[in-house]
Amino acid sequence: MGILGAIVDNSSRIGKEESVAMQIAVEDFLNTSNQRLDLRIRNSQGDPLQAAIAARSLINTDQVQAILGPQTWEEVSLVAEIGSKSHIPIMSLADATPVWATELCTFLVQASPNKLKQMEAIAAIVQRWEWHQVTIIYEDKDFSAPAMLSHLSDALQEVGAEISHYLAIQPFASSSLSEELQRLKRSQFRVFVVHLSLPVAVELFEKAKIMNMMEKDYVWIIMDPFASLVHSFNASTISSMQGIVGVKSYLPENESRFQDFRYKFHQRFSSEHPEEVNHEPSIFAAQAYDVAWTVALAMSKKKQGRQQIKSNILQSDFDGLSGKINFTGQTIAPAHTFQIINVIGERYVELHFWSDGRGFSETIGESDTFKSSMNALGQVFWPGGFGYAERMESTNNCQSTENWCSNHSNIQTICSSGTTLQELPFHLPYNFLPFDGTFDALVEQIHLKNFDAAVGSISILANRYQHAEFTAPYTESGLVMIVPVRSRTRQKAWLFIKPFTNAMWVLIGATSIYNGFVIWLIERNHCPELNGSISNQVGTLIWLAFSTLFSLNGNKLNSNLSRITMVVWLFMALVITQTYTAKLTSLLTLPRLEPTVVDVFALQNSNATVGCAGASYTSKYLEEVLHFRHNNIKNFSRSDEYAPALRRREVAALFLDLPLAKVFLAQNCKSFTMTGPTYNVGGFGFAFPRGSQLLPSVTQAMLKASEDGTLQDLEKKMLASQKCMYMDPEEDEHLSPSFSPSYFWVLFIFTGGTSSMALAIYIFRAYNSMSMSEHNVIWKLMMAVMKHRGNQRGRFSRKVSDIALTTPTISPNATEY
The missing domain is CATH 3.40.190.10 (Periplasmic binding protein-like II)
Structure with missing residues (x-):
């Protein structure tokens, strides 16, 4: 018969479960192998010295061949030293045993799986909701805390997050705990990861509820050992933990072997510990059962020397209640699968599973579909209700976030509008506080991490990058x-010519003279005032070109051709006159x-x-x-x-x-x-400490606000509120340009064509009405022009004069059409 020793803390829930589970394991081993083991259990009451005394008693008095436990490293460190000197295998159930300890104490075996992969599951949750900063709360004297914090920090960095604040809790210091929570509440911390023992964690959440920190805008994530013991809490404790999300060790509860163990555990535990309100076994009970079974198998083999027992233990390879049991060196294989739970009502609900390298899944199995996120796997109940954590975020001393916007109303509007914050995938609490100093001094304070961020009209400069990092510019740079x-109209004497371009004025003059000439030619035989000397007729033609429309009534025109010409001319002149009047009016009234x-x-x-x-x-x-x-x-x-x-x-x-x-x-x-x-x-940007995890998210949010036009709309509203809108000089240059002929080319073609057609008809009819002698005169005139084209001008002029003297006057009746 072999003798097996165990050291547990019967004052704790874990110790109670371990004690009962070990007894069941010894009984099951007897029933299976028909080999009897004598289990001697000692209570350390969580005191390392009591654990050391118990170890000496078990070795020297009870002559045990192996010792199971204890559960804390402080106890294990003393017991391992005693066991190694006596060559007694010590099966540590502590959360984390350092590598050097197993190398130094050759008979120390780490029998509790390393749960550091749990940190990656927590990081995956943080990544799912796109949080970027978390606060870690742990016990000040917890030996496993350094390793846990290091792995959690690395895991968070992998997903673009960081631990923004560390809070070390002194166990059983109630007043200190209240002060620390109050400080957290004032500092606007919002996402908390809790790594505490059962009694300290219960006290934490009870006080947090009293301080209204278990409500909307708060996130609490718990881990082992606390998460695996949620089932043991009474209704009062559970009521203070509503909305908590936990990551606990995976326990294959649906297997038949575990169901059998659960039944036995429930009976024995309720009998031995009636003070406990819940009699369900946790992962710690299953691990204690597996450790006892492992040692029992090792001791049942032949050649049961102490060195051989240790060797047999390390060669173990079987499926236990808690999972696969095998060892690498003197350490059991680490845990790779964890369960995500959510406290709702009187108990908790199982949300998902997380496995190393595979992500989240709804169930555990070879054929299960694993996903990288929790998006499609159900809704989480957070403190305050479903969905309230979708836009949550913690900040690093957020009440000190600086804003130097007051001197410039445009920047203050952009800062206070919250445009960028609305684009963030999480909620970012903030307070604006003024900074009395230069921008260079403000950026230097960012470097010293006295502030989380600086917002305002901060110019992005190369020399400032040695102190801080900047977002992309949020305005035009x-x-x-x-x-x-x-x-521009200070030369007012010439303002009257501005409505039309020079080409337009030339075209108007040419068209008017041409139209006046056509009417003069057609009407000159009917109006005595259109005849006379050449100088008189030239003056009359020019006067007629610009005043016929106003002084020569249509009733005085004798020819239908001249009447048609004048009507078209009148229409064109009306349009041009009205356009000129309107344009000149705008020039006189607009600055x-x-x-x-x-x-x-x-x-x-x-x-x-x-x-x-x-x-x-x-x-x-x-x-x-x-x-x-x-x-x-x-x-x-x-x-x-x-x-x-x-x-x-x-x-x-x-x-x-x-x-x-x-x-x-x-x-x-x-x-x-x-x-x-x-x-x-460089433009204006927001400044953050170098390496800040908030910087990428804020920059992305600012770019979104710029790309969807939000910043532009905000700028327009801001400038419109000044009630004196800015006008670009280049835009003003083109608001009212001078009119060119291109605006009226149809009118000019219409009136010119009409006049030309009337002139052609008049000449054709006049030619047809001439006598033969008049035709001969015209013919001789044309021939003279062609014959003497190269002669001197004097000779040509005399020839023309001679011909003209013999040219009879055309009868007035010949032009009456």
């Missing part, structure tokens, strides 16, 4: 020049402004003084890049100083960042304008 404006300075070279050549905002980089840019003299650059610390300085000619021009320039011009569009090129600079 560039440095522009603003100058006073003056009237026409132009910049007083057109480019930087004019300022440099005139040795003018220029102004800029107080930002140091602007002054440096003007001096080093645009080559203004240092003495010719004036810095302004306040935006209300810009306009008076320009009006009093203290500065000839003002250089501002484009967003600030737009706001200034929206308030002063009647007096100043933007001119010259836009000089490329």
Whole structure:
């Protein structure tokens, strides 16, 4: 008969379950193999010294061949030293045993699976809801905490998140716990990962509920050992944990062997521990059963020397209640599968399973479909109800998030509107606090991590990247020049010709003269005032060209041809006259402004003084890049100083960042304008500490707001509120251009064609009515022109005169049509 020792903490739920499970394992082994084992259990009460005393008693007095437990590393470290000296295998049930411990203590065996993969399951949950910062709450004296924190930090970084705050809890320090929770509440922390023992965790959640931290906008994630013991809580404790999500070790409860164990455990546990409200076994009971069974098998083999028992233990390979039992070195295989639970009502519900390398699934099995996220696997009940955590996020001292927007109303509007925050896939609580200092000093504070972020009109500059990182610019970037404006219509004497282009005026004159000539030619034999000397007739023709429509009534016209010509001419003149009147009216009523300075070279050549905002980089840019003299650059610390300085000619021009320039011009569009090129600079962005996990999400949110037009709409509304909209000089140049012939070419073709047709008909009919002698005169005239084309002008003129003297007068009756 072999003797097996065990050290448990019977004052804890885990110790009670382990004790009962070990007894059942020994009894089952007897029933299966017909080999009797004597189990000697000692109670350490969670005290490492008591555990060491119990180990010496078991070895020296009871002559045990192996010891199961204890459950904490503080106890295991003392027991392992005693066991190694006596060559007694110690089966550690602690959460994590360091590698060096098994190397130093050759008879120490890590029998509790390493659960560090649990950290990756937690990171997968954080990734699913796109949180980026979490707060970890752990016990100050927990030996397993360093390894757990390291693995959790690495797992979170893999999914783009980080541990923003560490809170170490002193066990059983009630006042300290309340103070720490109050500090967390004030600091706006929202996503918490809890790694605490059962009594400390219960106290934490009871106080959190009293402080209203178990409500909407809070997220709580628990892990082992606490998560695997949720089933043992009473109704009062469960009521303080509503909405908690847990990651617990997977326990194959549906297998027949486990069902048999559960039945036996329920009977024995309820009998030995009636004070417990729930008698269901947890993963710790199953692991204790498997460890006892493993040692029993090792001790049942021949040659049961202490060294041989250890060797037999490490060669174990079978399926236990908690999973596969095999060892690598002196350590049992780690756990790879975990269960996701959600506390709702009086118990918890099983949401999903998570397996290393495979992700989430609804069930466990070889044929199961695993998914990388929890999107399609059900709805989670968070504190406050379903769906409330969809836009949750913790922040690193969020109450200190800085905003220096007050000096510039446009930036303040963008900051306070929450446009970027609305595009984030999570909720980001924040508070705006003013910073009394320069932007360079503010960015340096970001470097010191005194603030989480800085928002406002912060220029993105190369030298600032040594202190912080920046989002993409949220406004148009560039440095522009603003100058006073003056009237473009100051030459008012010539304003009357502005409605039409020069070509239009020439065409109107030519058309009028041509139409006047046609009417004069047709009507000259009927109107005595159209005859007379050549100079008189030329003057009459010109007068007729521009005044016929107003002074010569249509009733006085004798020819239908001239009447048709005049009607078409009248229609064209009416349209042109009305257009001219309307255009001239607009020129007299609308302001026409132009910049007083057109480019930087004019300022440099005139040795003018220029102004800029107080930002140091602007002054440096003007001096080093645009080559203004240092003495010719004036810095302004306040935006209300810009306009008076320009009006009093203290500065000839003002250089501002484009967003600030737009706001200034929206308030002063009647007096100043933007001119010259836009000089490329970094633009405005938000600053974050280097390596901040929030930076990628905020940048992405800003780009979304820009791409869908939200930022542009916000800018338009902001500028419209100034009630003096900015007008680009180039746009003003084309608002009311002078009219060219291209606007009226149809009218000109119509009236010209009509006049030409009337003239052609008149000439044709006049020619037909001439006598033979008159035809001969015309023929001789044409021949003379052709014959003497190259002769001197005097001779040609005499020939023409001779012919003309013999030309009879055409009868007036010949032209009456």
